[in-house]
Amino acid sequence: MPRCPECAGIMKYSRIERKYVCRSCGVAMTMDAIWEARDRQRSSDGDSREDYLEWWLSRKK
Numbered sequence: 001m002p003r004c005p006e007c008a009g010i011m012k013y014s015r016i017e018r019k020y021v022c023r024s025c026g027v028a029m030t031m032d033a034i035w036e037a038r039d040r041q042r043s044s045d046g047d048s049r050e051d052y053l054e055w056w057l058s059r060k061k
Ligand SMILES: [Zn+2]
Pocket: 004, 005, 006, 007, 008, 009, 022, 023, 024, 025, 026, 027
């Protein structure tokens, strides 16, 4: 399950929108957009590196 790049909330996939929708802040993003946002965050936010790795690994399944 991807985390929201904006607020780190849980994101659920919406089949209607074909996007992941954050349950906390309501932002809707495609997987690619989430990926890009996480990628940009990685350089500035060292604390999320473990989360990032975990998420990246789960992405392969
Ligand atoms: Zn959010």
